[in-house]
Amino acid sequence: MNKKVKIALGILIFGLILFGFVAYKWLKYREIYATTNAAFIRSEQISRINFKRVAGRISKIYVEEGETVKKGDIIAEINAEVYRLKKKGLIHKVKSLQSEMLSLEHKISKIKNEININIEKLKKEEKALREEKKALNAKINEVNAQLTQVKKDYKRYKNLYQKGAVSENSFEDIATKLKVLKNKKDSLEYNLSSIDYEISAFQERMQLIKENKKVIAELKSKKESLKEKINGLQAEIEDTKNLISYTKLKAPIQGVVGKKFANAGTVVNSETPIVSIVDTRHIYAEVLLEETKINGVDKGDKVYITPDANSEQKYEGVVREIYPASAATYALIPRDITAGEFTEVAQRIPIKVSITNGDIGLLRIGMGVDVEIKR
Incomplete structure (x- = not known):
């Protein structure tokens, strides 16, 4: 066997060993962690508020988008004459x-x-x-x-x-x-x-x-x-x-004004949304985990979270709740398979993850994140 063949054989064997090692580590990782990028930052409460039982022209709006408000702060006012x-x-x-x-x-x-x-x-x-x-x-x-x-x-x-x-x-x-x-x-x-x-x-x-x-x-x-x-x-x-x-619209929760839907001078009724207030103090990650990965995931499991916006930011959390049905079950228009047309797709199970470590002030509601759930 000439030298070149020996070298080539050695490289092949090393490559096979390396591939086997990497494959083993990857399989071990998949066994220990359930991972997905179908996860998003959510707020415990987002209030789209409107005037209760009154209608008229808005005389003044006291807040701007992005402004922090406390519970009970006056948001807007209708002429009460x-x-x-x-x-x-x-x-x-x-x-x-x-x-x-x-x-x-x-x-x-x-x-x-x-x-x-x-x-x-x-x-x-x-x-x-x-x-x-x-x-x-x-x-x-x-x-x-x-x-x-x-x-x-x-x-x-x-x-x-x-x-x-x-x-x-x-x-x-x-x-x-x-x-x-x-x-x-x-x-x-x-x-x-x-x-x-x-x-x-x-x-x-x-x-x-x-x-x-x-x-x-x-x-x-x-x-x-x-x-x-x-x-x-x-x-x-x-x-x-x-x-x-x-006629004085007050904030029902503490949070940040996410969106203004009306301005001073706008004629509104009790069904017209005025502003949306986001509770930024109590946020969590909503994970949509494939059904094929749900096995072994339990409440209390540790979770590692990485925002899509900045992979250098790292957060930790724990599984707080595993929903009893797939995300599709909660859809307003459920998938109709009665006609016999059916394409098998992996269903996703919603999981609520509490964020226990990390600067939540850098997170934004709706932001996408990658999660790793340690079984």
Whole structure:
């Protein structure tokens, strides 16, 4: 075997050994690490904010794109004059209804007092009449007793007069006494019937007074109706106050203004986006790992991250979550294979990676990164 053949054979053997070593290292690397470049920087929260329940012309926008805002900072403002005028009108209506309700309360109180006074007055008058009636009945009983005796005397004197045993004057005296008693009884009974009539009239007057209670019931019903209207208006006032507060758009989170969608002077409604705020403090890497590489990847595995923009920047992280379905499953329009047309493609499983080490201030939302997940 000549020298050249030996050299060539040696080079070949060395190359095979080197290739075998590299292949071994590469296979070992693939066994230990799951790698992909289908990974992107995401934010835990990106808020596209808009005015709540109000519409109008933007009077001022207080932020610019790229500006950092804190939660509660005023982002933009709509002219609230129309809502202030509405609130003023509602307050005026409430005061008017409250005044009307106060007037009803006074009227109800006055009628109640009048009813109580009149009832007490009638009761006293009725009591006096009944006492007078009792006295008249006593007098009538007394006169009846006298009449019974005088009638007997009259009958006896009449028999005696007819026999000539008593004088005509004596008989006339007893007859006159009988007549007087009868007249007295008639007068007393007339007075008694008058009192009975008055007592009956008192009952009717008492009933008429009690009828006024129906008026009170109607007034109370009207008062309740006014109260309901007032409560409704007060609720509307509170709602209008909320609308006035909603004319100032406030940042719901701390973050950076990523995009402005409107400017001062723009007419907007409650569905018009004004700005987008990105939470840059809580970011993570979203990894779309091929299903063929998912085996052996678990929560808590260490992850090495390299941004596409600068391969010299290095970050570390850990697997925080492995989604239970492929990325295609969450698509708005899922792939339709019912027609029988099917091309096999490797599905990708979304994995959320928390960034634990590195300057996250250099990262931007949506930036592509390469990841190595150590199994």
